[in-house]
Amino acid sequence: MPQTLRALGRRLRQTFGISAPRMAVRTRLSWRWRAFALLGGLALIAGMWWWGFDFGQFLGGFNRSAVAEKQARLEADAATLKDENIRLRAKLAELESELNVTHGAQTTLSRQALDLQNENTQMKEELAFLRKLFSDTGKPGTVTIQRLTAEKDRDDVYRFSMLVVRGGNPSDEFSGQLTLLANVAAGGHNSTLTLPDDQPDTAPALLLKFKYYQRVEGTFRVPNGAQLKSLQARVVEPGQATPKATRSLNLT
Template sequence: MAVRTHLPWPWRAAILAALVVLVAGMWWWGFDFGQIFGGFNRKAIESRLATAEADAARHAQASAALRQANSALETELAMTRGVQAALAKQVAELTQENQQVREELAFLQKLVADASRQVGVSIPRLDVEKGPDDTWHYRILVVRGGSPREDFEGHLAVAATLAMPSDDGSPGRQTTLSLPDDQPDAAGALKLRFKYYQRIEGTLRIPPGARVRSLTVRAYESGASAPRATRTLALS
């Protein structure tokens, strides 16, 4: 008759649990070891994945910094182009102003030189050019020679000879447009009050399709019926 040692059930449970843990550990170690020998290392892959994620984050930051720098450069370039355009405009304006100053200086020098030789009122300059729509812009210069003591007071009268359009395209009839009679609002601009010279500028409003053939300007002194100076400009 054989005698068997009887273990209490807690000891059996503990031994069974230890065996289960041992078997599971050996299985997991064998699985991980097999992966390493088989060419698959989980830890290495996880390390590489972490490195790749860090590189991707670093590249994303660098890309964002480059985009921000590019945007700043584009803004600076736009500002530089704006400054260059503004400077070019200022240079053009200064060049034009310089030319106007030169012309003004030459005119004043000529005016001073002629003052001693010429006595009385004259109209040395008369220009007219086509403007927008049915308008013509005129410029008049009235000069007084000698050594006057008092201002000259009077007004200008402008007479424009117009060629009216015809239905068949041939030269139409001619008519005269007088300022300020036909355009009373021009009376203020045609008044004269000066000692040595005065510039007058204004606009003719003519009928649609008409053209200015000639322009005659007369300078009247206040209270006089006869003009003190007359100048006519013929246009082709």
């Protein structure tokens, strides 16, 4: 009996005594709570990492807000410079257009000035010629043809010019008409054109009415492919068969 009690006491000590094995009471969590806990832990770790990164940049002299402000200022400056560039390009195009207009006007004025200078020189030469001509003219009533010219103006068209001058110091006007005899060659054959009879549209240019002198200019047509060989001008008074003056021009 005493042995049995001792054995029972020893078993109780082994079970509930200091040397008894430890027991752990654990609460069983579902997988949802475990997932939430895991995500929360990861978020906490990421936040701590980001805070540490930002704090490390701050300690290293890097200020994110200052950089963002500087970037915004640089973007604003770039936009301003872009607008200024567009404005300057438009101004440059306007100035180039004005320069082209000015250059064109200067070119036109230079050409007009040169034409006027040439015309002035020609008028001076003609004035000197007329003075000499009047001083050398014969007795009053004589008529002469001076400076007879003829040149090709375009295909099958020739331009002529001459100066008809009266001698002396006439007091009345001379009235008459010029007659042109144009000798032309085409295809190995020669023919003569009589103006204004063969081309009535030339009659107005051949009418004469002047006191001292008259410049006569005009054009006439020749047959297709024909070449002008010679030209003769005659001054004829109304009702007179004999020419009052004659001048010939040989072009060959």
